[in-house]
Amino acid sequence: MNAAVEIDVKSEAEAFLIAEARLLDAGRFDEWLALFAEDGFYWVPAAPGQSDPLNHLSILYEDKSVLGMRVRRLGHPRVYSAQPAPRTAHLVGNVTAAPGAEPGVDCEVRSTVMMAEYRPGQAADRRLWAGQQTHKLRRTPEGWRIVLKRVDLIDCDAVHGILAVPI
Amino acid sequence: MPDSIAPDALRRLVLPDRVHRSLYTDPAIFDLEMTRIFGRCWLFxxxxxxxxxxxxxxxxxxxxxxxxxxxxxxxxxxxxxxxxxxxxxxxxxxxxxxxxxxxxxxxxxxxxxxxxxxxxxxxxxxxxxxxxxxxxxxxxxxxxxxxxRGFVFGSLAPGGESLVEHLGPIAAVIDNVVDRAPDGEIEQAGGVARQEYRGNWKLHHENANDTLHPGFVHESSVSAARGDPRDYAAPAYDGHQTHTQMLSNGFGVREWQSLSLTGFPAGHSYMGGFYRGGVLSPDRDDPVWREYRARLVARHGEEKTARVLGEDRFNNLLYPNVSINAQYQQIRVVTPLAVDRTRVTAFCFRLKGAPEALFHRAVRFLTNLSSPASMILSDDIEIFERVQGGLANSEPEWLDQSRGLGADRTEAGGRTVSAGLSELPHRAQYAAWLRYMTAAA
Missing domain, CATH: 2.102.10.10 (Rieske [2Fe-2S] iron-sulphur domain)
Known part of the structure; x- marks a missing residue:
């Protein structure tokens, strides 16, 4: 792979992350869900450097099917923990891309993500979620698909309030 | 130490069918709770x-x-x-x-x-x-x-009833979670989930055995699970457990009413018959469960195994600070921080000698129910905060807890029993609350 191709992959990956962030900020969760491969997982660990989602609690560890329920729930007229709907602003930076190191993964993208969240209503929370994220991506005829999205929050093991929307 | 609220004044705030809003909002009452309840009772x-x-x-x-x-x-x-x-x-x-x-x-x-x-x-x-x-x-x-049996409690009172006396019959849930271990021992493992909400600590306990709220508060997660085109025969990374946990709040009123609620004079309570409906029953006919059951039979024999696994008590509240679910080896500690701020700390146990995959189910249960991103607890917490917000109003002064009043049966030892849709656990908790709060030092 020559340098020009690497730069292409990196900018393509960066564009993908930005597009993903915009879907989340717009609350277009159905379209966000469609970015996941059928065998894709979304993981937000609950311990720094967590290596195992089965033997240790996670903030969230879901396959596409369970994530589908989460997204459907967010579309329900009486999903109280997300009403009024949280408003978010994602910022993705420090993006690097490397070839995938496992079967079915074409590209592994690392980045830093920050999500400012405002929950209107009586709580009127303003919160900042931040951490490193890893996207394992697969190239398909329809475009990149997420095989694993992992978000390692800097405060993953802290006391939290409700996290109603995906980061 | 604040000892400023006269017993008679406290008695005017707690009636069988209602309690006064100041129990949730008055910092002086919170201070007295810290002295008379959390400063004396056995706490996990x-x-x-x-x-x-x-x-x-x-x-x-x-x-x-x-x-x-x-x-x-x-x-x-x-x-x-x-x-x-x-x-x-x-x-x-x-x-x-x-x-x-x-x-x-x-x-x-x-x-x-x-x-x-x-x-x-x-x-x-x-x-x-x-x-x-x-x-x-x-x-x-x-x-x-x-x-x-491995559960450590402390009391800031130098004297008073022993731990066993305080727990009374609710200790059966501790027996049950330990007896479920093929090696006769359990261990805390898999991490600790911590959440805080802006509401009074008692809101958590009232909610745990309130069977009327799930149909409303958890409607969005039940509906999302029901709309899921799921093939139970297909393998799933979580054994379809997330789906069944969300569905489990979807009983109709007839099913909820068919459960039983039990309260104790010390304030403890539990829900009986919850797993009988089968939706969330851990007793599944799969290889992991069969292997686990066989190991348990090797320890206890068939008869005791059937009894241990057949114990059907959900959301066992050990008043005033801990709730235990033996079927999925869950424990939740409720810590009051201020009159309007509460921390919930949750973890699970590994049953020693059980197949590793059984522990994965406990971890999954913990993630599904007690994580900040829980699709279930998040809605409960949202409601606690809305209740706290509503109670900031000075009128009306009272909260109603009359559902099922008159149908509570009092049995031996002072325990009270009712059908599933009753607010009996509220009444048991507040009768105990009043006794602790008005007791002489």
Whole structure:
């Protein structure tokens, strides 16, 4: 792979992350869900450097099917923990891309993500979620698909309030 | 100590069918709860598996006290107040670990695992009668610490009923979770989930055995699960457990009413028959369960195994601070921080001798129910906060808890029993609350 191709992959990956962030900020969760491969997982660990989602609690560890329920729930007229709907602003930076190191993964993208969240209503929370994220991506005829999205929050093991929307 | 609220004034705030809003909003009542309930009752502190070896410690909160639960060299478990006896700094910052003793970072006073003051620097500058053995110089110790089958409780009252007396029949849930282990032992594992909400601590307990709310509060998760085109025969990373956990709140009123609720004079309560419906029953006919059951039969025999696994009590509240679910080995500790702020700490147990995959189900249950991103607890917490917001209004003054009133049956030992849709657990909790709050020291 020559340098020009690497730069292409990196900018393509960066564009993908930005597009993903915009879907989340717009609350277009159905379209966000469609970015996941059928065998894709979304993981937000609950311990720094967590290596195992089965033997240790996670903030969230879901396959596409369970994530589908989460997204459907967010579309329900009486999903109280997300009403009024949280408003978010994602910022993705420090993006690097490397070839995938496992079967079915074409590209592994690392980045830093920050999500400012405002929950209107009586709580009127303003919160900042931040951490490193890893996207394992697969190239398909329809475009990149997420095989694993992992978000390692800097405060993953802290006391939290409700996290109603995906980061 | 605030002792300013007369018993008669408290009695006017708690009636069988209603309680006054000030129980949730008045800081003076909260202060008195910290003295009379959390300052006297047996409170869950830790599980012995967290402090197995000498020097092992874990932090806990006992009422207002920040305590270190520690196993000393002689094997004895103590709960020491995390405050240097010199200038008051905390002597322990870690949540959990192993240590030879506790050294204050400020002026290097050092304390043993039993809390005794071992050394101070620059002895020659202290008065001649300064005595390291003076008990006032040792870390303050919680006066009573007792274990029940590995569950460590502490009480700030120097006397009073024993732990076993306080727990009474609700101790059966501890027996049940331990008896479910093929090796006869359980251990805390898989991490700890912590959440805080802006609401009174009692809102959590009232909600746990309130069977009318799930159909409304959890409608969005039930609906999302029902709309799922799911093939149960297909393998799933979570054994379809997330789906069934969300569905489990979807009983109709007839099913909820067919359950039973039991309350005890000490304030404890549980829901009976919840797993009978089968939706969330851990007793699934799959290879993991069959292997687990076989191992349990090897320990207990068929008859006792059937009895242990057939025990069907959900959301066992051990008043005032802990809730246990034996079927999925879950425990939830409720810590009041202020009249309108509460912390919920949840973890799970590994049943020693059970297949590893069974522990994965406990971890999954914990993630689904107690994580900040829980699709279930998040809606409960949202409602607690809305209740707290609503109760900030001065009118109306009362909260109604009359559902099922008149149908409660009182049985031997003072336990009360009702059908599933009753607010009996509320009434049991407030009868106990009033007794604790008006008891003489």
């Amino acid at each position: 502190l830790a599980h012995e598996s967290q402090i197995r070896a000498p020097g092992d410690f874990v932090r806990a909160r006992l009422g207002r006290e920040d305590v270190i639960v520690v196993r000393a060299r002689d094997g004895r478990i103590r709960a020491l107040v995390n405050r240097c006896t010199h200038r008051g700094a905390q002597v322990c910052q870690a949540e959990r670990g192993n240590t030879a003793g506790f050294a204050c970072p400020y002026h290097a006073w050092t304390f043993g695992l039993d809390g005794a003051l071992n050394s101070v620097p620059h002895r020659q500058s202290l008065p001649p009668d300064f005595d390291l053995k003076d008990p006032r110089l040792a870390l303050a110790a919680v006066p009573r610490v007792e274990s029940y």
